[in-house]
Amino acid sequence: MVRYVVVFLSLVGFLFAIELLPIGQTGFVLPFTSAIARISAGLMQLFDDQVQAQGKLIWDHGTGFAVSIEAGCNGVEAGIILVAAILAFPSRWREKLIGIVVGLATIQALNLIRIISLFYIGQWNRTFFEWAHLYVWQTLIMLDVLIVFLLWLRWQSTHGPTPNQ
Amino acid sequence: MSPIGKFTLKVLIWLPLCFGAWYFLSILFVLPVAAALDGLMSWAFPDLVRAIKPDGNAVSITTQLTALQADLGAAVKADVVFTVNPLIYGYCVPFYTALVLAAPGHDSKTFGYWIIGMLILFLVQLFGLAAEITKVLAFNINDEARERLGFSALGYEGLALVYQFGYLILPVVSPVLIWISQFRHQLPQLIQPVTTTRP
Numbered sequence: 001m002v003r004y005v006v007v008f009l010s011l012v013g014f015l016f017a018i019e020l021l022p023i024g025q026t027g028f029v030l031p032f033t034s035a036i037a038r039i040s041a042g043l044m045q046l047f048d049d050q051v052q053a054q055g056k057l058i059w060d061h062g063t064g065f066a067v068s069i070e071a072g073c074n075g076v077e078a079g080i081i082l083v084a085a086i087l088a089f090p091s092r093w094r095e096k097l098i099g100i101v102v103g104l105a106t107i108q109a110l111n112l113i114r115i116i117s118l119f120y121i122g123q124w125n126r127t128f129f130e131w132a133h134l135y136v137w138q139t140l141i142m143l144d145v146l147i148v149f150l151l152w153l154r155w156q157s158t159h160g161p162t163p164n165q
Numbered sequence: 166m167s168p169i170g171k172f173t174l175k176v177l178i179w180l181p182l183c184f185g186a187w188y189f190l191s192i193l194f195v196l197p198v199a200a201a202l203d204g205l206m207s208w209a210f211p212d213l214v215r216a217i218k219p220d221g222n223a224v225s226i227t228t229q230l231t232a233l234q235a236d237l238g239a240a241v242k243a244d245v246v247f248t249v250n251p252l253i254y255g256y257c258v259p260f261y262t263a264l265v266l267a268a269p270g271h272d273s274k275t276f277g278y279w280i281i282g283m284l285i286l287f288l289v290q291l292f293g294l295a296a297e298i299t300k301v302l303a304f305n306i307n308d309e310a311r312e313r314l315g316f317s318a319l320g321y322e323g324l325a326l327v328y329q330f331g332y333l334i335l336p337v338v339s340p341v342l343i344w345i346s347q348f349r350h351q352l353p354q355l356i357q358p359v360t361t362t363r364p
Binding site for chain 2: 001005008012013016017020071072077078080081134135136138139141142143145146147150151153154157158
């Protein structure tokens with residue numbers, strides 16, 4: 001357990017440092033966040049033609065309300081935590097890869113729901129927006145990471161004995 | 166329903182209750198946090214931090230810095246005071262509590278585990294708040310504050326990294342990591358595959 005925690009925290013620290021480096025920001029985080037904003041706006045445009053996106057901003061033409069997708073809201077940190085949790089666990093590389101790909105997809109799917117819900121909550125009530133943004137959605141995304149990790153543990157345990165165990 | 170499904174449902178039931186209790190008690194939770202921060206930051210930066218006190222469920226920092234402030238037409242010198250929000254680090258408390266309450270196989274040790282977890286999360290909040298206060302002193306006040314801090318260029322880069330780590334990573338990772346460590350013996354119960362029997 002101690003070895004797992006040390007490897008996990010080292011991986012989190014390493015990946016997080018790369019994310020914050022200028023090369024990580026310009027090469028991945030900013031383009032990725034812009035893509036998240038465009039996809040969120042695209043989904044909202046299916047039922048709301050007032051929504052526009054540019055860069056990491058999403059705004060409503062009618063109300064003038066805008067949100068900027070910042071660090072912590074793009075799902076990158078949650079992804080880093082899941083990747084580190086799976087990589088640190090002793091299992092086959094194929095199973096790790098499947099867990100990471102499927103897990104990241106579920107995190108980003110839930111994150112799109114977070115962004116869209118926050119966009120409308122913010123136009124309705126600022127106090128609820130602050131609560132949902134700062135506390136509730138942060139917790140739900142991390143709960144998602146935990147559940148995905150537990151499901152992956154269950155799935156990979158049915159695929160035979162793990163190496164190094 | 167699978168054990169993971171039952172566990173998820175229980176967490177989702179406990180979460181609103183834990184969040185409600187935490188928010189209503191936050192005015193009390195902030196008291197030990199502010200007292201510990203006052204001792205820590207006044208010791209670490211005696212030339213910068215005069216006092217740290219609770220302010221509702223926020224924390225108010227009175228610095229040793231002064232700034233000119235236009236007041237009733239005349240410029241007067243006033244202490245630089247700012248507040249930070251401890252709740253943005255403290256939501257790990259209701260999250261962790263909901264995880265503990267939803268965990269399978271409660272026994273006499275569970276309450277002890279929860280107390281230990283809360284103590285660790287107290288340190289997590291302290292770390293995040295100390296990093297944020299130092300970040301505000303370094304980047305958001307004035308040159309005098311930066312001079313008194315006296316960090317090297319690398320020190321400021323390190324501070325930015327520590328602040329981001331304390332804000333974005335620790336409050337979300339800590340409850341899960343503590344919970345997995347404490348309830349690792351119950352994990353096999355949770356991740357066992359669903360077995361179906363045919364009549």
